[in-house]
Amino acid sequence: MNDELDKEHQRTFTYHFFFVHGLYDQLKDIEDFVNATNIFLTDSLKEKASKENLNESINPRFSPEIQFENIFPDILWRTTFLHCYFLLEYSLDQVCKNIQQVENHKLKLNDINGNGIFRASVYLKKVCNIISPFETQNWAKLSDYNTLRNIFVHSDGVAQNVKKKIVEIAKRHPGLLIAIFDIDTLGIRFTKEFILSTIKTIEEFFNDLQQNMRQNKT
Numbered sequence: 001m002n003d004e005l006d007k008e009h010q011r012t013f014t015y016h017f018f019f020v021h022g023l024y025d026q027l028k029d030i031e032d033f034v035n036a037t038n039i040f041l042t043d044s045l046k047e048k049a050s051k052e053n054l055n056e057s058i059n060p061r062f063s064p065e066i067q068f069e070n071i072f073p074d075i076l077w078r079t080t081f082l083h084c085y086f087l088l089e090y091s092l093d094q095v096c097k098n099i100q101q102v103e104n105h106k107l108k109l110n111d112i113n114g115n116g117i118f119r120a121s122v123y124l125k126k127v128c129n130i131i132s133p134f135e136t137q138n139w140a141k142l143s144d145y146n147t148l149r150n151i152f153v154h155s156d157g158v159a160q161n162v163k164k165k166i167v168e169i170a171k172r173h174p175g176l177l178i179a180i181f182d183i184d185t186l187g188i189r190f191t192k193e194f195i196l197s198t199i200k201t202i203e204e205f206f207n208d209l210q211q212n213m214r215q216n217k218t
């Protein structure tokens with residue numbers, strides 16, 4: 001009897017609580033952080049600019065306009081994007097592990113070649129028969145996020161060997177900006193709009209995934 005109750009608790013967690021009382025709350029926290037931070041940046045710029053006590057010898061790079069409209073947002077939005085991506089990757093891995101445990105699949109996630117979100121997608125498709133979420137436009141967007149994540153992790157947002165691919169990705173995602181450093185080098189810049197779109201895409205993808213999981217559970 002206790003084993004049956006424990007199993008039912010695991011199933012409830014896997015198919016409901018992990019999403020509704022975990023992942024979705026975290027995404028909402030990030031969204032609130034983005035909006036609150038944007039207000040802080042705007043208000044801080046107004047406050048700094050209204051004082052007008054900066055002398056002309058100060059480096060223009062440290063002016064309120066440059067800091068609060070360019071430097072600080074760039075740091076914040078790239079950090080927030082990476083946090084969103086890491087949450088996406090961790091959550092997909094955890095979904096695989098939860099299903100494997102509760103459904104007693106012999107194959108584990110670590111038995112699948114590869115890594116990151118693509119290894120998780122293979123596990124969910126091949127082992128769990130969860131396919132449709134990976135045939136959507138949202139999954140295509142998440143694949144683009146993987147490319148962006150790799151550029152930031154490996155070269156701090158500077159693209160050289162994948163310039164054409166980055167330009168194509170930027171065309172598909174409003175709010176994703178491209179900075180031209182020189183003839184061979186592009187830089188990636190995020191905006192608040194792109195980050196909010198990223199959060200929405202991740203949430204919609206996991207909504208589809210959760211629904212498909214429920215339809216396929218044994």
